Structures are given as C-alpha cells and as structure tokens.
Amino acid sequence: MTGPAPRIRPRRLRRNPAVRELTRETDLAPRHLVLPAFVREGIDDPVPIGSMPGVVQHTIGSLRRAAAEAAEAGVSGIMLFGVPAVRDGRGSGADDPRGILNVATEAVVAEVGDALVVQTDLCLDEFTDHGHCGVLTADGAVDNDATLDRYVAMALAQARAGSHLLGLSGMMDGQVTVVRDALDAEGFIDTLLLGYAAKYASSFYGPFREAVDSQLQGDRLTYQLDPGNRREGVREAAIDEAEGADVVMVKPAMAFLDVLREVRDTVAVPVWAYQVSGEYAMIEAAAGNGWIDRRAAILESLLSIRRAGADAVLTYWAVEAARWRRG
Numbered sequence: 001m002t003g004p005a006p007r008i009r010p011r012r013l014r015r016n017p018a019v020r021e022l023t024r025e026t027d028l029a030p031r032h033l034v035l036p037a038f039v040r041e042g043i044d045d046p047v048p049i050g051s052m053p054g055v056v057q058h059t060i061g062s063l064r065r066a067a068a069e070a071a072e073a074g075v076s077g078i079m080l081f082g083v084p085a086v087r088d089g090r091g092s093g094a095d096d097p098r099g100i101l102n103v104a105t106e107a108v109v110a111e112v113g114d115a116l117v118v119q120t121d122l123c124l125d126e127f128t129d130h131g132h133c134g135v136l137t138a139d140g141a142v143d144n145d146a147t148l149d150r151y152v153a154m155a156l157a158q159a160r161a162g163s164h165l166l167g168l169s170g171m172m173d174g175q176v177t178v179v180r181d182a183l184d185a186e187g188f189i190d191t192l193l194l195g196y197a198a199k200y201a202s203s204f205y206g207p208f209r210e211a212v213d214s215q216l217q218g219d220r221l222t223y224q225l226d227p228g229n230r231r232e233g234v235r236e237a238a239i240d241e242a243e244g245a246d247v248v249m250v251k252p253a254m255a256f257l258d259v260l261r262e263v264r265d266t267v268a269v270p271v272w273a274y275q276v277s278g279e280y281a282m283i284e285a286a287a288g289n290g291w292i293d294r295r296a297a298i299l300e301s302l303l304s305i306r307r308a309g310a311d312a313v314l315t316y317w318a319v320e321a322a323r324w325r326r327g
Helices: 010-014 017-023 060-073 100-112 144-161 175-185 203-211 230-243 254-266 277-288 294-307 318-326
Strands: 033-040 056-058 077-083 117-122 165-168 192-199 247-251 271-274 312-314
Touching: 010 017, 033 056, 033 060, 033 100, 033 318, 056 060, 060 077, 060 100, 060 318, 077 100, 100 117, 100 144, 117 144, 144 165, 144 175, 165 175, 175 192, 175 230, 192 230, 192 254, 203 277, 230 247, 230 254, 247 254, 254 271, 254 294, 277 294, 294 312, 294 318
Parallel strands: 033 077, 033 312, 077 117, 117 165, 165 192, 192 247, 247 271, 271 312
Antiparallel strands: none
C-alpha cells in the first residue's frame, strides 16, 4: 500500500453475519407474503399445473388444507382464483352464490377465520367463454361500463361469501368507485379493496392462463397497461387511491420494479406487488436445470421486490419462503 489506509471502510458493515443482519436495510418476513391459490370446479383430486411446478388447481378440501398451512407458516393472506366448469359470455358463475369461487371463499373463511386475510380475485376472465376481463359489445370490444355492472354483482357475491379483501384486477375505468359505493350501500363498509392499478399487458402471464384454463383469444392491450409506460402506471395508482382503494397493486413485479418504486413514493396507501406465474416459472425452470441455486434465487427475487417498495408480495412461494424465514 503506497498511501495512508482509508478511514472510510464500508466493508466494516459486511464483516460477519451478525453485522450484516444488524445493518440490513430491507427485510423479508412471513407477514409480507400472500399466497395465490387456484380452486377448480368438478375435480376429485388436485390437478398439477404443468408450467408451474409445485402449484396445483385445488379441490375445496385441498384448498382448505393449503389455507391452514399458510396460516401456520405465518403468511398474511391468501388470494383465491376460481376455475369454473361452465362459462358464458357474461361470466354468470362469477356472482352465482354457488359458483366455485364463492363456495371456496366460504370454505376458506370457515377454515381459517381471521388467521389469514382471505382475498378474492374480482375479474371476469376466468368465468367468460371469451376470456376477456369484461363483457363484450357486438363488435367484440370490451364494454367498460357494462362490465362495471358485472363487477358490482361479483363484489357483492364475494362480500356475502365472507371475503375480507376484493382484488379488483380487471383494469376497467371507475371500478374502485362503483364497487366501493355498492359495498358501502349494502353495509360491507369494512370489506377491503385492492386496486390492481398498474397491471401491465405482460408476456409473463403465460402459465397463469394454463392455471385458470383461460379461453382468451387475442390480447388485453385495450385495458391493461403498455409495458413501456411508467408514468401511466403511477397515474393509475393515484386514481385508484383517490377512488377509495385501501391498497394498490403493481403487476408483474420483477420487470416493473421502477414502477413499483415510484408508486410507493407517490401514494399513501399500502402498495403490493404480484410475482406472477412467468416469474415463478423462470426461476423454477432454471433451478430445475441446475443453473441457479433455487432457494437463494427465490429469496433474492422476493427481497428485490420488497426493496423496491412493496409492503407485501403475492407469490406462489409464499408458504415455502415463510418457513425458510422462520427457520
């Protein structure tokens, strides 16, 4: 060494595990995690999802067990998606009290009570025979205002089934306002609303389409956000907050960390992010081929989403990651 030793040594903060733990800026705990789960009508046993190793379409019984396991692991919530046996143009099964999602919601609430925040996806795409998130006009366009009427019916059905939080994922203009007004008018003033504010038209949703047996032909470019638009995502989050959303969402997570950071810096409500099916599948595929360390990659990916500003993360690894973090 030719000169005096440096007095400023950032490496001191990395010298051993105890110091690194003490000075870590961002943490990941079980309470930061929400488990997405699929429940399918008309099956007797869980059905594995080929493009999402380790994830299944549940029966009601296996879903109840999965919810109980999530609660035991310390996960904070479970987000339910229904896969109906029959679909039609208006998504009639979505607001049918005996529809698969509403029956599953009742079952999970009966199983876990308030040990988990029981959440339900409020969108028509799983229930329509065309796979879009709303009802269509005669020329095949998604009718925003007619879709809002269906969302209101769906919201009331989910609230009556006992859902604690409704995930408004359809990206229709005004969806938070109309659902909040309808819930309040029916006395569901404590039912939480999660606005999927910055939901992008992403290529990372592919495995999810298999998971819900999507009937979509075409794309959702007229209502989901263009991946090139950062400011628009932030604007949508501010609109949802102003309309009464209790929480706002950025989806996907890992490809949109810049949007997530700016949304977190803009709104006052909690901000969540969804680590989507394609993000899950990529890591599982690479780990399955021995190219990366599976556990390290999973935890690093989740920590990056937290570091970018997510107060909670929806991830298919929620239970597994929670158990790791609890030791």
